[in-house]
Amino acid sequence: MIKNYILALATLLFCQYSIGQSNYSVSPIPFQQYAATLPVQGTNDDVNSNLITLPFTFDFYGVSYNQIVVSTNGYIDFRSTTANQFSPWSFNLTVPNANFPVKNAILGCYHDMYDNNGQGYISYGVYGTAPYRKFVVVFSNNAHFNCTAAHSTFQMVLYESQSIIDVQIADKQICSTWNSGYAVTGLINLAGTSGITAPGRNTGAWTAYHEGWRFTRTGYTAGAYNFVKCDGNTDGIETFNLQVVQNDLTPSGTPALNFYATLTDLQTQSNPILGSTYTNLTNPQTIYTMLNGAVKSVVLNVIDCGIDYDTDTVATNLEDPNNDTNLANDDTDMDGLPNYLDNDDDGDLVLTNVEYVFTNKNAAALVDTDNDGKPNYLDNDDDGDGVLTFMEDYNGDGNPANDDTNNNGVVDYIDPFNILSADSNSFENTIKLFPNPASDVLNIENATNSIVASVSIYSISGALVKEINSENSIQSISVSELQTGLYFVKVKVNDEVKNFKFIKK
Known part of the structure; x- marks a missing residue:
């Protein structure tokens, strides 16, 4: 249930783009799947579906749509004129590009698929209650063209009232002998001049397993x-x-x-x-x-607060942590999605319904591992060790719940004494940050004989705000552009990581 996705912490610097992508951004989310039973169409090769009417109006790149087309090659097309038409399969350009063969589309996993073995299907369905419904398009076990042994399973989710798009990739395999194995996950506008892709998921030959990505319109409801x-x-x-x-x-x-x-x-x-x-x-x-x-x-x-709009098991009337009666201004992880619509309230890539746990002794008391007054489902550092929960996936498989580096029977993200925590690794006391607090520059004192090759800075909500990679040892990093507040710093030396907290003043 909590198989969530972190491609690699180092790639998270791409999660907030600033060039050529209009006002969309992309960030990792926990992996989860929906079921859908309404068939889109047959399994003909390289074709688009009939027009499908959406249950609600959806805003895509500033234009409202109530119909879509679904391609057998893994994307949603908002151009009604492409219904029942040929779907391009060959491409080698990256997104964005005015010559990209597909436009005005959600590229779930765009690649050449041909389900001629009849083992896969494409379907759609609707979840939830207005005005917060979800429209889901499901590609399940669809074979690749020229490689029937390879298959892809993924979903595209459109959120009513919020202009949010999720792509959930259960298993995307590769057919390297056809079209160079190219695939892409992202968005592209009508002209092809603006687009955005998930990190590591632009046009190229790649595989993916249990990934979740969310595309949001920055400031969409800010007016x-x-x-x-x-x-x-x-x-x-x-x-x-x-x-x-x-x-x-x-x-x-x-x-x-x-x-x-x-x-x-x-x-x-x-x-x-x-x-x-x-x-x-x-x-x-x-x-x-x-x-x-x-x-x-x-x-x-x-x-109606009797409805659990985000299906996270937390009653909607309880998703008002500041207790001011307004559900819309409670956004614990500051991701732009209020808690009552967010199934990962603390943004730690562990689903809320996994962390919404009560103590055995008192069913009214929520589990608070580090006793900091915040229950785990609202706490992005559950064990209080200074390492954000989503960063405690030390084996890199996207699941923090199976990492127990000191073999004491307690998973690392709720264990402040795991061997790779903020205060214990082979570089103990040999790397320091100063000054702290800092206003302009954060210096790195390195007493090791190794190179500091990577420095990453994360906000308190877990968002990567800055990263530097260098072949030479990094000695300082500018923080002048950061807003005041508490940040987490990840310093990488060889294959080990040292984590710090610092205050930007």
Whole structure:
């Protein structure tokens, strides 16, 4: 269940791209699979399906679509004109490129497949409840052209209301004797000039097993403030505490915000909402305020908290860690996805439903391995050893739950005394960082006879924010561009890793 994917920690520097990829970014997520029973089409070679109507409107590169086409070669195409048409199989260009043969597409695992042995299938299905449904396209055990012994199993998942795309790769094998074994996982726009791929998954000959990747639109919902509240009596009407909005939009408390039920009222500065509470008239309803001279929309939404929207076993009404009644402003791992829609709340690549565990003695008490006041499912360093949980996959198989480097029967990510933890390896006390805190430059004191070949810096949420690789020993790294706060630093010497914490001031 917790077979999740870390291709290699060193490749995570590619998880946030900045060139030629519009406003999409990609990050690793836990591996999981969905079932789908509606057949897309037969197994003809190099063809696109009929038009398939989506159960909801989906935004892709800023354009809304309600229909898709699925290719037997492993991608979703948003161009309706390609329905029932030839699907290109041969390619050698990398993404993005205006001459790439496929455009306006989600490239789940784009490569030449021909299921002539009849052992595979392509299907689709819908999960969840509006407005947070998922549309899933499943490729299961599809044979490769010219290599029927090789097969691929993967899924593409589209999220309603969020413009999120997941690609889950269960098993992607390789046929190196056909089209050089080329495959690609990523996105490409209508012109082919903008695109993004998962790290190590651009056009090339590669295999993959139990990988998960998430493509998100940076700042997709940033234009509006969202206030999502549980529906107490299933009537779609609730009273909202506008002080919560005030606190989030202006943490200092100034200026005091005035709210208006309509945009016209705001523009004419008439009929302001009186008091600090407001009961919605429709669901959802948008009210308005003025922030820094600009109109700010506040979307009030009432949802049925009896539904577990992210299927992580945590009741939706409990996914409000700050207890301010707004589910939308709780994002423990700061990945842009609020906890009630996120099945990995702490971003440690271990699914929440695996970490949402109660103690044997008290069913009301959640397991908190390091006793830091944060239960494991909200803690990205479960054992408090300074090494983020997702980094404690020392055997590199993508599963932190089977690493026990000191053979004491306790897996490393909940064991502060494992031999490769932050404070114990052969470079003990021979590598130091200074100054700490640092504002501009972080220096590395290296008393070993080995080269510091790689330095990686991770945010408290586990996101890689900077990495340097060099053939010469690294002596310093600039941190001036980082925001203030706590960071984790991974220093690699030979095949060993030393982990540190440092504060950017």
